[in-house]
Amino acid sequence: MQSTARSQPKRRPAPSSADCCPLCNGAGFLQSDVPFGHPDFGKLWPCPDPRHNAERLARLAKVSGLDTAELGLRLSDFRAGDETTGQVLRAARAFLAEPAPLLYLWGGYGNGKTLILKALTNEFNEVGQMAVYTKFSRLLWWMRQVFGENGDREGYVDRYGRVKRVPVLCVDEFDKANLTAFAQEFQFDFLDERYEAGLRGECCTVFASNSPPEELPGYLLSRVEDGRCLVIENRGKDLRPHLRR
Ligand SMILES: [Zn+2]
Numbered sequence: 001m002q003s004t005a006r007s008q009p010k011r012r013p014a015p016s017s018a019d020c021c022p023l024c025n026g027a028g029f030l031q032s033d034v035p036f037g038h039p040d041f042g043k044l045w046p047c048p049d050p051r052h053n054a055e056r057l058a059r060l061a062k063v064s065g066l067d068t069a070e071l072g073l074r075l076s077d078f079r080a081g082d083e084t085t086g087q088v089l090r091a092a093r094a095f096l097a098e099p100a101p102l103l104y105l106w107g108g109y110g111n112g113k114t115l116i117l118k119a120l121t122n123e124f125n126e127v128g129q130m131a132v133y134t135k136f137s138r139l140l141w142w143m144r145q146v147f148g149e150n151g152d153r154e155g156y157v158d159r160y161g162r163v164k165r166v167p168v169l170c171v172d173e174f175d176k177a178n179l180t181a182f183a184q185e186f187q188f189d190f191l192d193e194r195y196e197a198g199l200r201g202e203c204c205t206v207f208a209s210n211s212p213p214e215e216l217p218g219y220l221l222s223r224v225e226d227g228r229c230l231v232i233e234n235r236g237k238d239l240r241p242h243l244r245r
Contacts, residue, residue, distance in 0.1 A: 021049045028052050045128055064121055065133040073119045078112070084236040085112075091232045092116055095206075096123050099168070100230040101198025102191075102223065103206045104213055107234030113208040116234075117170045120206060124168040131168035136187075136207075137177040139163070143186055164193050167203050175211040188219060195223045 020026030024047035032040040046056065061068045075096070078089055088105075095103050105113055117133060124131035143163070146155040163169070177183055194205040213224045213231055224231060 021047060021051055023047050023049045028055070043128075060125055064125055064131060066118055066121060070118050071122055073115065073122055075116070075119045075123060077119065078116070082236065084234070088112075088116065088232060088234045088236060091230070092120060095230060096120060099204040100228060101204055101226075102195055102229040103204070104209065104224045104229070104231045105206065105234060106209045106212055106231070107236065109210060111234050111236045113234055114172055117172050117206060117208050121168070121170045129167050131170060132166050133170045133172065135172045135176070136174045139171065139190075140177050140183050140186060144182060147182070160190075163190065164197065165203070168206070169194065169203070170206040170208075172208045174207040174209040175215070188217075191220055191223060195226070195229075199228065 021028075024030055028047055029044040030047050032038070032043050032045065034040050046052070058068070060066075060071055064071070066073075075089060075092055078085065092105075105116065107113060121131040121133040143156065143159055146152055146159050177187075179187065191205075194203060197203045198205060207224075212233070213221055216224060223229070
């Protein structure tokens with residue numbers, strides 16, 4: 001995965017319509033003005049013109065798993081009211097700047113893990129790395145739905161492939177699902193494939209859980225505790241009082 005730092009978008013794509021945005025001619029994106037061979041060559045960045053905002057918000061809400069109100073949440077909305085909260089926020093920002101293959105964020109109830117996960121989803125989307133937020137139970141339901149009673153293997157493989165390819169996947173309540181045999185098999189395959197793809201720099205995955213990693217099955221624990229991955233314990237109390245208006 002590339003660093004979030006990027007060159008200034010300058011080059012305009014070919015005009016598509018005369019009466020739209022003067023920056024991008026209505027394309028909604030800009031190309032980087034960099035020479036061939038530069039890591040940003042050929043990359044597209046969202047056009048900053050505010051006329052795209054409504055359309056972009058609606059599109060982001062559709063794919064990110066967040067509602068339109070949640071799309072405004074950023075890490076900067078949290079105030080580090082105490083040292084513990086400050087540590088968690090610093091770790092989240094460091095992960096954003098240089099993502100690890102896996103991040104496992106765990107801690108007590110109501111201390112803001114979900115809000116941090118949603119803010120991270122938005123922060124990644126803002127820098128053009130497509131991020132999706134979901135609860136693990138919902139992901140399981142979505143996968144099981146297609147497999148169903150008829151065992152639609154083809155449909156399952158198709159959905160599995162789509163989940164595997166999401167560049168940044170933020171999975172909340174990783175410990176809150178009913179782990180049937182199907183769920184256990186999916187949990188292992190899914191985490192293992194995301195871990196391997198993460199090591200290749202193709203994606204990153206964030207998990208939030210109330211349980212310490214030690215409570216994961218050994219085969220999952222060994223991946224989460226890989227020195228190249230990141231475990232953050234949130235020992236804080238409820239973060240919500242620290243949210244700014
Ligand atoms: Zn534009």
